[in-house]
Amino acid sequence: MASLLSIRRARTPLFSFLSKVPSPYSSHFIFTLTKTLSTSAVPNDYQRPQQQPPSEPRDFQDQRNPSYNWNSQTQSQSYPQHMNYGDQNQSYPNRGYPNQGQGYPQHENPNQWNRQTPTYPQPQNPSRPNHQNQYYPPTGNPSLGQGYPQQRSPNQWNPQHQNPSHLNNQNQNYPQPGSRNLPSNQNQSYPHQGSPSQWNNQNPNQAQIVENQVSHAPPSVADLMNLCQEGKVKEAVELMEKGVRADAQCFYALFNSCGSPKLLEEAKKVHDFFLQSTFRSDLQLNNKVLEMYGNCGSMTDARRVFDHMANRDMDSWHLMINGYANNAMGDDGLQLYEQMRKLGLEPNEQTFLAVLSTCASAEAVEEGFIHFESMKTEYGITPTFEHYVGIIDVLGKSGHVIEAKEFIEQMPVEPSAVVWEALMNYAKIHGDIDLEDHAEELMVALDPLKAVANKTPTPPPKKRTAINMLDGKNRLSEFRNPTLYKDDEKLKSLNGMKEAGYVPDTRYVLHDIDQEAKEQALLYHSERLAIAYGLISTPARTPLRIIKNLRVCGDCHNAIKIMSKIVGRELIVRDNKRFHHFKDGKCSCGDYW
């Protein structure tokens, strides 16, 4: 653990180094960071030599690794040698000891070495291209030590040839050792972005090598930033676990990309890192955390963060209320709004948008209107178009589609196509086909681009109550037979018999227990449990196949017949006698088995 932290500290000088390279983010944070952390990093660095010895014996055991030790010892001394061998050395120990990943100092070699030779600005940059370049020499320069190149070449050569851009990059680097400053930037990101995916396709054995690539190319904030921007959250978290310190930008990007319920675990990890970072009290980032947890669907976590925020701005409140709304916890959102009002905060337009959406999620129509009114009367905010849309959401989500339509018609604002589209969608959700058509028509009239081609025309209604101008309903029953006809009835009763309730047949329970217990016992026959499981784990109407090693009992046979009728599936049950195909309440065995 101590070493892990020391590694993190050790990495920090890289910030200063990198900030010289043109970077997409503002350098302000980075400089401050460098100042603050580089001071504390100094004592840790002194511990390093003490830690190394225990790892050395292991390395010696591996016969192909002599150069590793040599490298770690010589890293600060002979720079050119390191260029030649450093990369190969790094990959070998990893292959031999895959667990070394985090704690081992050799990953840090480049960093360390960068830090220790701050006076040489030139060599610092080419350090990365060198790793790439080293793959090149083996073919051209076989004298490099026969053991390594031969083993490596199958793994590392192929991808390079298959990826023209990769190759290209290196070709640029290779012939021009003097002008390495420029391509170095590209190469820094290369091992992370390109190589894992490319190389993974090659050969399962290469997984290790990929790791090697990632690890030996010194992970830096820039790498992290790249990962963050690409949304590769898991990789980014791994990197951070290895000790890369994220900066504010990284956190910002990470919080953005963690906002998905599937990434809650990562989100929590990122949040942990954030808490350990120096920006933990940054208001904007804390708001971002609220948003992230809201998007992850974990309002408990969001609330915890919110409750511990030293200072909150209106955005924090909005994010929380919106978060509750999006996670179907509208009641809590409304409660939070109450709390906000009690604290004497003046809600603004945005607040009311959030409140309306939380009312929509709580299906609180009355409260929605109360807040809408209070917005006008108490706070003197003129409702904007968005607020009206908010009310439509409140009505629509609560199933009050007719009321929503009337509200739209009475709005002082001219309804736009968006409004009608919203109403159309709500009508669709709640199954009001006529309203859906009406809204769609109005929407298309306002925005012809939204017209749906080849729409199935609505079937005409058969219902007579739409227009209450004539009392036709009452007349009809004068002539219609109110009850079913005899033949219809017969048909119905026949169907009814089949669907008739299942009566447990306890003759098949051979234990000496009371009647009720027997009925209970029947429920747990394995074929029924199997069918029940099958039903809840497969889509509708797929046949189920059940295999049982004993003969199906008569009660189960009856029960399965009824089940097959109700669930509308074919249930194929194999017992030790035969196959039973249950379909539509009948069994292929004809009840004779």
Next chain:
Amino acid sequence: MALSKASFFTQLKTLTKPHLHHPPPPPLLSLRHLSFVTPEEAAAERRRRKRRLRIEPPLSSLRHQQAQPRQNPNPNHNPNAPKLPEPVSALSGNRLNLHNRILGLIRVNDLDEAALLTRHSIYSNCRPTIFTVNSVLAALLRQSRYSDLLSLHRFITQAGVAANVVTHNLLINAYLDCRKTDTALEHYKQLINDAPFNPSPTTYRILIKGIVDNGKVERALELKEEMLGKGFAADPVVYSYLMLGHVRNLNADGVFELYEELKEKLGDVDDGVVVGSLMKGYFLRGMEKEAMQCYAEAVGEGSKIRMSAVAFNSVLDALSKNGKFDEAMLLFERMMAEYNPPRRLSMNLGSFNVMVDGFCTAGRFKDAIEVFRKMGEKRCSADTLSYNNLIEQLCNNGMLAEAEELYGEMANKGVNPDEFTYVLLMDTCFKENRTDDGAGYFRKMVETGLRPNLAVYSKLVDGLVKVGKIDEAKSFYDLMVKKLKMDEASYKFLMKALFEVGKHDDVLKMIGDMLDDDASEFTTDLQEFVKEELRKEGREEDVVKLMEDKEREKAEAQAKEAAATEAAKASAKAAVSSLLPSKLFGSKDTENEPDVVIGNTVEAISVNEEVEDVEQESIGDSPAESGSEEATKAHNSADLDVKSDDRAEQVTV
């Protein structure tokens, strides 16, 4: 490092501290107040309702988790307790796909498949949301398929899909359409008492409209009070329904009372739906001038009253029914001119119906048909009701040819005639002495699966007998007797007709069929009548003999059936007794068994002894052995399988 770690832990510590600024959760079960003065109270009520059902009260959920993390939040939670309906956000992924698929089925009007797919999906890994169910229910209601609607609703209730307010509205609507006001009100009461949400204004609209339509204005007025008491705003639409109810009951005072009340509640009534009823109220009182003043206010220049199609229709109706047909025509012209879909829907099918009615009362049938034909221009398509209306008017005024022409049109336009259409045409045909055509309409009606009732059938037979077409009447009797439960009078009528033409054998055959059919009863009155008639011919004993024969046949059949059931029982017993140890079906049973199975019972008994032996062995054993015991038994019973099969064959031989 140590420093940062420590600070991290203090952070954690503060995180686990309870939050003090949460208000204590409100008591779960508080007394329900049935009326609210302010909407705030209604809102609080909504929360309370929801909370009653929540597994965890919403606001303490957070605290709950902190207090006892990862523990069963509510150990004695009843799985059958009512649930909260799912929020709209549940409609996503596969469930949304299912929803869209079912909406597609509804679009092509394949409601059977839509309902079936919904049912089948209940038992799958993709349960339909309540929204999908509602869509199917709404489509069923739209197509007047009430029994399917109710059965689907029952099904989803049993399957534990929590209903939302839309479901309740649809169900109440269906009950009211079936004229079952009591059931609807009962359901409404259930909604008020149990549901975790408040009824919507639409619920009250549906309820009050349906109850008024079913002639229970008083009850509807009570409901309106209840609605206002719950904090709902006074809804002009609801008031218009109630006023219409009063108009129908010719209660002008009631109309004005309601209007005053609405005015008081809303301040300024700007919704036009009440205008028509108000005018009718004035007309009822004979205050023509006030009525027309009211009309001028509503539709005059610069009027602030919003007039929808329904509002216009009611005004139109008020005018045309009260001798102001010229005004009505002017208004109708204006409505036609203003009609600008989809923005301005100033008229609908009802407007045409009112105008057709108006023209017909004025005796201008040609104009009526002309207006009727204009419907297509304004994107209204006539439904069965409008056709029936016009056909009725034409039939009553001796214009059968035009009526039949319209009837022919219906088929082309895909409008299905109903019982009313056919009966109208049949009646008129009889009136015009075209009995064959009339009979043809009846036959058509039955063939298309409609269900004319006994009165219609009697009318037909009556008409046929009157013109002496007894044979034809008899053929319709043969057609309908299988379907319709006839009463004594209809039997008597046809028998009389048959006796008159001397077809006594036919009558006897009829009686024979009646006696065969359990559903129809050969009453003593009818017996007397038949005997009387036969006595004239001296064949009185024929019917007695026939009855005796039938009695005997029935008795024989019964005996046969009894014997068959007995045999079946015996075979079942034999099978069971061989399967089961004598503990359940002791030796007493086997002794009583019929001779046929004796040979097998010996076998069975021997097997029983075997099983008993096994049991006795296992009694001393530990309970862990019981599994193997069951296995042995199962094995034994499997062995027996073949034997019992043999036995079943023997019994049936």
